[in-house]
Amino acid sequence: xxxxxxxxxxxxxxxxxxxxxxxxxxxxxxxxxxxxxxxxxxxxxxxxxxxxxxxxxxxxxxxxxxxxxxxxxxxxxxxxxxxxxxxxxxxxxxxxxxxxxxxxxxxxxxxxxxxxxxxxxxxxxxxxxxxxxxxxxxxxxxxxxxxxxxxxxxxxxxxxxxxxxxxxxxxxxxxxxxxxxxxxxxxxxxxxxxxxxxxxxxxxxxxxxxxxxxxxxxxxxxxxxxxxxxxxxx
DNA sequence: CCATTAAAGTGGT
DNA sequence: ACCACTTTAATGG
Numbered sequence: 001x002x003x004x005x006x007x008x009x010x011x012x013x014x015x016x017x018x019x020x021x022x023x024x025x026x027x028x029x030x031x032x033x034x035x036x037x038x039x040x041x042x043x044x045x046x047x048x049x050x051x052x053x054x055x056x057x058x059x060x061x062x063x064x065x066x067x068x069x070x071x072x073x074x075x076x077x078x079x080x081x082x083x084x085x086x087x088x089x090x091x092x093x094x095x096x097x098x099x100x101x102x103x104x105x106x107x108x109x110x111x112x113x114x115x116x117x118x119x120x121x122x123x124x125x126x127x128x129x130x131x132x133x134x135x136x137x138x139x140x141x142x143x144x145x146x147x148x149x150x151x152x153x154x155x156x157x158x159x160x161x162x163x164x165x166x167x168x169x170x171x172x173x174x175x176x177x178x179x180x181x182x183x184x185x186x187x188x189x190x191x192x193x194x195x196x197x198x199x200x201x202x203x204x205x206x207x208x209x210x211x212x213x214x215x216x217x218x219x220x221x222x223x224x225x226x227x228x229x230x231x232x233x234x
Numbered sequence: 235c236c237a238t239t240a241a242a243g244t245g246g247t
Numbered sequence: 248a249c250c251a252c253t254t255t256a257a258t259g260g
Binding site: 182183184194195198199202214215 | 243
Binding site: 155192193195196214 | 248
């Protein structure tokens with residue numbers, strides 16, 4: 001884990017960032033003074049499952065996966081994160097070690113806040129604390145939805161659901177979805193294996209619903225895909 | 235540029 | 248769903 005401290009912190013332009021949102025210009029300077037900017041290369045893990053909790057991260061730019069390792073070495077992707085997202089936010093439970101791992105999926109810049117600083121902020125800045133509570137509530141909601149989907153969806157539906165969640169979070173351009181994942185990563189997100197993902201992707205391609213060129217996946221008929229899983233959405 | 239490893243894809247059980 | 252295998256792509260020196 002390579003950490004690089006930047007002497008002169010660039011101003012955070014990311015308006016969805018929880019910190020930026022909850023600080024007036026003058027107080028924000030205090031936050032900036034306490035943060036550390038970390039540059040991550042692709043496939044670099046900046047949080048290791050089981051390592052002692054030391055602080056929390058915001059994604060300044062880039063993308064990362066949050067994972068938990070399973071029984072036979074297979075990992076489960078819990079969620080995907082991008083600009084403005086918070087990572088490592090369970091340092092406030094009684095746990096002393098991170099229950100998850102976080103790995104960059106592309107070159108990623110992180111804002112890091114040591115626990116000591118952030119704990120103090122939570123006790124003094126109630127809007128920040130409230131926003132964080134809303135985040136927790138939404139995460140719990142999403143997790144419960146996912147439990148239902150994992151139990152009830154077919155393999156095909158789980159893959160479709162995963163593709164749509166990537167589409168909704170990250171969008172797509174002419175090339176395809178803006179988050180490029182390996183088949184194995186898609187499988188670990190959907191709760192299947194890479195073979196099944198490969199087969200579902202090929203079927204969808206033959207049906208003309210998506211387009212695949214290497215790792216670039218383009219959703220051609222989003223409405224049709226949504227229709228396939230609509231009964232699972234509330 | 236080549237060598238080694240990782241990922242994609244296929245077919246059989 | 249799982250495993251074994253071939254082909255193809257990515258990585259690193």
